[in-house]
Amino acid sequence: MVEILYFAWLRDRLGRSGETLVLSGDEAPSVRDIMDGLRRRGAAYEEIFGEGAGPIRCAVNQEFAALDSPVRAGDELAFFPPVTGG
Amino acid sequence: MQVDIRIQEEAFSVDAEIARLAGVGFDVGGIGLFMGLVRGDAGLAALVLEHYPGMTESMIGRIVAQAGTRFGLMACTVIHRVGRLPVGAPIVLVLCAAAHRGAALDATGFVIDWLKTQAPFWKREEYPDGQAKWVAARESDEAAAARWDAGGPAEA
Numbered sequence: 001m002v003e004i005l006y007f008a009w010l011r012d013r014l015g016r017s018g019e020t021l022v023l024s025g026d027e028a029p030s031v032r033d034i035m036d037g038l039r040r041r042g043a044a045y046e047e048i049f050g051e052g053a054g055p056i057r058c059a060v061n062q063e064f065a066a067l068d069s070p071v072r073a074g075d076e077l078a079f080f081p082p083v084t085g086g
Numbered sequence: 087m088q089v090d091i092r093i094q095e096e097a098f099s100v101d102a103e104i105a106r107l108a109g110v111g112f113d114v115g116g117i118g119l120f121m122g123l124v125r126g127d128a129g130l131a132a133l134v135l136e137h138y139p140g141m142t143e144s145m146i147g148r149i150v151a152q153a154g155t156r157f158g159l160m161a162c163t164v165i166h167r168v169g170r171l172p173v174g175a176p177i178v179l180v181l182c183a184a185a186h187r188g189a190a191l192d193a194t195g196f197v198i199d200w201l202k203t204q205a206p207f208w209k210r211e212e213y214p215d216g217q218a219k220w221v222a223a224r225e226s227d228e229a230a231a232a233r234w235d236a237g238g239p240a241e242a
Contacts, residue, residue: 005138007136007138007206007208008136008208008210008220009220012220054222055223059138059141059206062138062140062141062144063141064204078138078141078206080138080206080208081208081220081222081223082222082223083202083203083204083205083206083207083208083223084202084207084208084209084220084221084222084223085135085137085166085178085201085202085205085206085207085208085209086122086166086177086178086198086201086202086205086207086227
């Protein structure tokens with residue numbers, strides 16, 4: 001299982017702060033693979049993980065990650081907009 | 087190096103935080119300070135800040151550790167508030183204690199510039215008429231942080 005977290009406007013649009021994704025067998029997807037899967041759900045997911053909703057950043061196990069980073073069972077995967085603190 | 091990183095809703099006391107750094111040792115010769123406030127642009131009423139607990143602390147910890155090594159800091163305090171903050175309210179405090187002013191001031195700039203681009207915080211603007219919108223990241227913040235890669239302000 002992969003714990004997915006959503007922050008800021010991603011959470012607002014999806015109406016949820018996170019969800020659990022079950023990986024089947026020895027599946028070893030990249031962040032991009034997971035984003036593609038989420039996008040195919042349609043509706044708000046398609047907006048966010050498709051094109052045009054705005055730039056998205058991701059982190060795997062609380063480290064900034066690239067789209068081709070591997071995601072494994074037990075990982076925490078977070079999606080969020082570019083940060084705006086300070 | 088004495089390091090203190092706090093994410094909190096409550097206000098902070100600048101005097102109390104400075105006193106804690108000044109007490110680190112007699113070799114502290116200066117403390118750099120940056121305090122960010124909620125700026126009242128375009129009729130803004132308040133900002134609501136959220137963060138990614140855990141990742142926030144670890145990213146700030148990494149930035150502070152780099153600043154400590156690069157500038158020879160004796161102590162560093164970073165306090166970042168979250169939750170709803172009205173216009174004028176303090177959001178963030180960065181204090182860097184070093185032997186000399188150059189290191190203290192440069193380290194303070196280094197920490198706040200990297201915090202703005204690397205620490206997972208997000209701001210939502212609230213207006214008096216009830217409208218709200220998420221703040222978009224600015225390229226100028228990326229540029230401000232990137233100048234430290236090029237050797238710091240002396241080479242900028």
